[in-house]
Amino acid sequence: MNELLEKQKRYFQTGETLSLEFRLKQLIRLKETIQKYEQRITDTLKKELHKSPFEAYTTEIGIVYEEINFIMKRLARWMQPKRVPTPLTHFGSTSYVYPEPYGVSLIIAPWNYPFQLAVSPLIGAIAAGNGAVVKPSEYTPAMSALLKTIVSEAFSEEYVTVVEGGVDVSQELLGLRFDHIFFTGSVSVGKIVMAAAAKHLTPVTLELGGKSPAIVDQSAHLELAAKRIVWGKFLNAGQTCIAPDYVLVHKAVKQPLMEKMKRYLDELYGDRDAYGRIVSERHAERLVRFLENGTIIHGGSHDIQQRWIEPTLLDDVTWNDDVMQEEIFGPLLPILTFATIEEAIRTVQDHEKPLALYLFAEDERVQQQVLAQVSFGGGCINDTIMHIANPHLPFGGVGQSGIGAYHGKASFDAFSHYKSVLKQTTKFDIPLRYPNFPNALKWV
């Protein structure tokens, strides 16, 4: 692996990856290769996570095409050095900020959107002029192998390559001196990645997780709140980093909200064939243990061998229960209540800053209050998940839910260093800064 990295670094040093033409050509090549393998990507997502072709396209493949198109259209502009003002005290000089690639990036991906979460960061790496090593998750081995096929068909090994494997391979890669690490995964592994990066002072982007709340205020449009929470939570069987982890609902509207949610569960996810599976039996077992917490008010059935867990609503859950101690990352939705919006705000503030927050409220004062007082990575008012699909919105966490952001321009920024340069004149030399000031202005 060290040899591979050395080869990539030498290739990067040739400057080949720097021009706009090169970057655009690689993005087109990536897109065309994905198009060629589109059916296999869809089939593999079905096989490993039971994603329907519709879900595969909207949440994995289509989003990647959009990201490539969005970036290609704007890349020339982003790559331009930006002239910035220079104070009068620096008379005679001009100042510029030059975006430059870090070099060779290590991209470590998780299994829940195993195609999109490996390829989206790669698009950013290529756009910013980097080389990359991509390490997909070992829990989706068929997708890992397919990514290897796609990437080795599109690119030379010295430029972009996929290294397959589990924790041992990941740790071996983390021991090497990359120029940047982009990690998507759990908070606990994020800490391991950052500790490894610290040894070489390698910059990191960490896209992590956490418990993202869906707050439903008394003023909420309950029908749409129920529908949109159910859709966002049970997409991919709850294995979405920004899925609502739990609902925090005003006690006055809890009953009607739950009734509506039950209806939408049947309507949107009643068809077992179109609904996702848990990635492994081990992960399913972990989730089934959470069913011992609280009271099941809907769902609760499961088949561990089939990796199937019915969409489930849990009532009477407290923060002391296991299900509230860690990110759920599965199709179980605890419903907790609050009496005042201040109490809801305090509840979220008392826990780690979430990756996402969803607020359902018609009352604009409540919207302003929550936005002003609660820190979270990103989110929606009166919706779930959709913020991730707007390439104009940087996507990332804060605090324990992550460091840095990507998507669209933010992806270009995540893989770039901004080099600041002051260009001085040699036509004259202002003496103000020299120790023997006040000599007269000397013309050279």
Ligand code: NAD
């Ligand atoms: P994970 O942290 O277990 O694994 C992610 C990657 O890290 C895998 O490639 C794995 O091989 C590697 N890895 C695992 N243990 C390691 C170790 N000890 N040392 C070095 N590398 C190691 O995460 P996961 O289970 O694949 O994904 C689920 C988590 O990812 C959830 O917490 C979820 O919220 C988060 N996530 C975040 C985002 C985001 O964009 N912020 C997106 C998807 C998932």
